[in-house]
Amino acid sequence: MPLPQSLRRVNRRVTNRLTRPYASRIPWHGVLEHKGRKTGAVYKTPLMAWRGESAVVVALSYGSDVDWLKNARAAAESVMVMGGDRVRVGPPETIRRAEGYSLVPKSVGVLLAALDVDEFVRFPIL
Numbered sequence: 001m002p003l004p005q006s007l008r009r010v011n012r013r014v015t016n017r018l019t020r021p022y023a024s025r026i027p028w029h030g031v032l033e034h035k036g037r038k039t040g041a042v043y044k045t046p047l048m049a050w051r052g053e054s055a056v057v058v059a060l061s062y063g064s065d066v067d068w069l070k071n072a073r074a075a076a077e078s079v080m081v082m083g084g085d086r087v088r089v090g091p092p093e094t095i096r097r098a099e100g101y102s103l104v105p106k107s108v109g110v111l112l113a114a115l116d117v118d119e120f121v122r123f124p125i126l
Helices: 005-019 067-074 097-102 106-114
Strands: 029-035 042-051 055-059 078-082 085-089 093-095 120-124
Touching: 029 055, 029 067, 042 067, 042 078, 055 085, 097 106, 097 120
Parallel strands: none
Antiparallel strands: 029 042, 029 078, 042 055, 055 120, 078 085, 093 120
16 A cells, blocks of 8 residues: 555655755665656656666555656656666566565565555666
8 A cells, every 4th residue: 555645745845855865875765867758857756776686676655656657657768876876777667566575675675564565666777
């Protein structure tokens, strides 16, 4: 079950603006640079993300009905900034809950399970 939309609005207007400058340097986080599918503007969205050898996994704590995900799905590629590296990624693919949990650190999986996160996407690294 996704987190409440009221929390999503607060994070979008306040928390994201505060964390965006340094989120890519926090473990288990990244900043997705994506182009708006309607506006063409470039957006930078802080996300909980984990980088593997061939993909970046993101937990959808607010569910799949979010603008950044729609933008990334519509684009041929985006950029995920993680640990100071700029990683080119392709359009995200939905993955099953069990696979998502298997790709994140166990300690984080406990937190995500407590938040009842059941959706994940995988961005292939280009």
